[in-house]
Amino acid sequence: MISADNLKSGDKIPSERELTERLNVGRSSVREALRALELLGLIETRRGEGTYIRDFRGNQLVQLLGTFILQDEKAKLDVIETKNLIEMDFLRLVLNRADEEQLLKLKSLVEADQLNDDQFFYQLIEMADNYLFSRIWLILKDYYNSLDIKNVEYNRNSFLMLIEALAAKDEKKTLYAYRQLRNLSILTDKY
Missing domain, CATH: 1.20.120.530 (GntR ligand-binding domain-like)
Structure with missing residues (x-):
């Protein structure tokens, strides 16, 4: 989806609901995947704003x-x-x-x-x-x-x-x- 939507670091990713619909998976699976991506430092969730792609070039x-x-x-x-x-x-x-x-x-x-x-x-x-x-x-x-x-x-x-x-x-x-x-x-x- 990142590639298809041409998303870059700093861009907002779709909501959990939209990801659930687009990927045709359960909401708990989406939530778990997002949590894993956040732990790896690839995305960041901002309260009240949404989830964004991080610049992960310096990532561990x-x-x-x-x-x-x-x-x-x-x-x-x-x-x-x-x-x-x-x-x-x-x-x-x-x-x-x-x-x-x-x-x-x-x-x-x-x-x-x-x-x-x-x-x-x-x-x-x-x-x-x-x-x-x-x-x-x-x-x-x-x-x-x-x-x-x-x-x-x-x-x-x-x-x-x-x-x-x-x-x-x-x-x-x-x-x-x-x-x-x-x-x-x-x-x-x-x-």
Whole structure:
């Protein structure tokens, strides 16, 4: 319903009665579901006003789900590997889709030390212009950030080397720069 009605954070959701009718379920089921969504911090009820969608981007939901999904080391390693593979694939899209102006803007942000790693790659994924990649990467990034891995600090030169390879439209140099950035020297050319 959120998607069909194009609801966004801050928008009011339908009343319990309307939800009961639209979803063709009992009122107690709707009430229980709303209570669960409120406990997860996805909605908020304002007395006398109604129920509203919350901005849940900073929500602890990913961390909560991550504690159940990512309980073993193999699952954690799979998240890291999948995130890296997704990043390499959207870099290939950036090679074909980004224009010089976009890359110059990104370079100036990096030179001014205005981006952390997540922000840097978010800029790149925007250039890839693929909504599904973007959604998958955002979820993987949140899971990755919930793993409590020792924070790796990326230096500006690694970002600049990657931008330079993208600007040259050189896939081999781009993937090499990415591997250097992520310290993935063990990956072979098949990736």
